[in-house]
Amino acid sequence: MEEKELELLELLETNGRLEVATIATMINLSVEETKQMIDKLENEYAILGYSAVINWSNVLEYEGVTAMIDVKVTPVRGAGFDKIAERIYRYPEVKAVYLMSGAYDLSVSVEGKTMIEISRFVSDKLSTLDTVISTTTHFVLKKYKHDGVIFDEEDDDKRILVSP
């Protein structure tokens, strides 16, 4: 069962729109069993949601900037990094926050409409937090691959049509 759960999660992770009936035949379970398994994984917060991978640079009207910010902080007694991380990740423009090993503590990814918007976020919100010692902001120039998906992948089949 464990193994089938992993298989199901991996299938959904690469294609969240797979139909339950298709998943069921692929992993050799009944549709009912598969539904139950998905419910269980949702209830256990193993599956948190279903989203699309969008290459925004192919959406003409869309303008946006992403920045990755390295943040050094002073950990708070009793709460470690968690409290300060929460104060940062609560901002809706913050898309990801990771606690890192190495030269800095938190890696924060922020999305905004313009560079100015992001600069404001950094100078007004982030660096003014008590525990924040320093920030280094890197703007993303181009996304090549995100969450395992290559953005400009040619997906044409290069095989000949019929072969032995």
Added chain:
Amino acid sequence: MSPSTKNSYLSKTVANLEPSGIRRFFDLASTMDNVISLGVGEPDFVTPWNIIEASYHSLERGYTAYTANAGMLELREEISNYLKYNYLVEYNPLNQVIVTVGASQAIDLALRAIVNPGEEVIVIDPGFVSYAPAVTLAGGTPVAINTKSEDEFKLQPQQIEEAITEKTKAIIICSPNNPTGSVLTKDELNRIATVIEKHDLIVLSDEIYAELTYDEEFTSFAAITKMKERTVLISGFSKAFAMTGWRLGYATGPVEIIEAMIKIHQYTMMSAPTMAQHGALEALKNGKKSVLDMKTSYRQRRNFVVNTLNEIGLSCHQPGGAFYVFPSIKSTGLSSEEFAEQLLKTERVAVVPGSVFGATGEGYIRCSYAASLKQLDEAMKRIKSFIDQL
């Protein structure tokens, strides 16, 4: 001498060789647009990146010369380790391993090394299209055994007994099989081995799909008691590592036969492509994870396709390996050529008529599930619509 004084410049052997049914079907499919092809006998994955990168790197470092005739020693050692570790068969990399231009060349070399004019080699029908012509080109006579659908197209020991004459030299077995996907279990191989031993036959065991078995652990024929000394194990990188275009395979076996194969190879081929050998080295050293990922994906798609075809009314058993299913189309009343041709013309789905794999394949089609799930889903819908309209 000109063609006017002779009917043809061609050798009689070649002139009499049947043109490949696959080729004819390819020509037909190539004239059409928007075709979904389930007719492809190769993985839909691109070669894993680490393998491609290793090959690039070998070129950058200037590895552009011939290798030893038998292949780079380091690669032969790695092949030897791989077979020992995965299938419990041991070969000396110094004189029992040859690296070839695909399993295809290994088959050709093995046959040329052992067949005397007029000797017979047993081939399984339905089976891989190259065996019988390769036997003929080696000067031998192919003798077909017709496996039966009720046996899931698995070779029965009794059938070997019936096919044997005093001219029989060897038999080519292939498990998992192309086109049926059938896998012979250890028990079944044991029973086949008894007959082989009794009649002192050589076995060419084509194990190119060994990594792609989904239900039971794969058993190499060379791992069956007393069979190693009479078996040429043939395999390659094409299917397991998605490296068809690299043209790299290998054979292992008794010293006498492998050395004979190397002798032919050094005169006719020199060595297998060097850059491909460097890629293959990386494949064996660090390719396991990619192979397992691809295997999982094939198994899932197999389940989907077998299920859907049976629902549609094209009955097929669940094959244990390779990436083919071989459903019966007898219920439609069409021949397999007619079925495949009409399906292609009306619904733009290419499959391969079973008859190209031998007479026993008549009444069946080969569908490859080495295609994306999206394509498979669409193809199944089109096949259903085709059948509903018959």
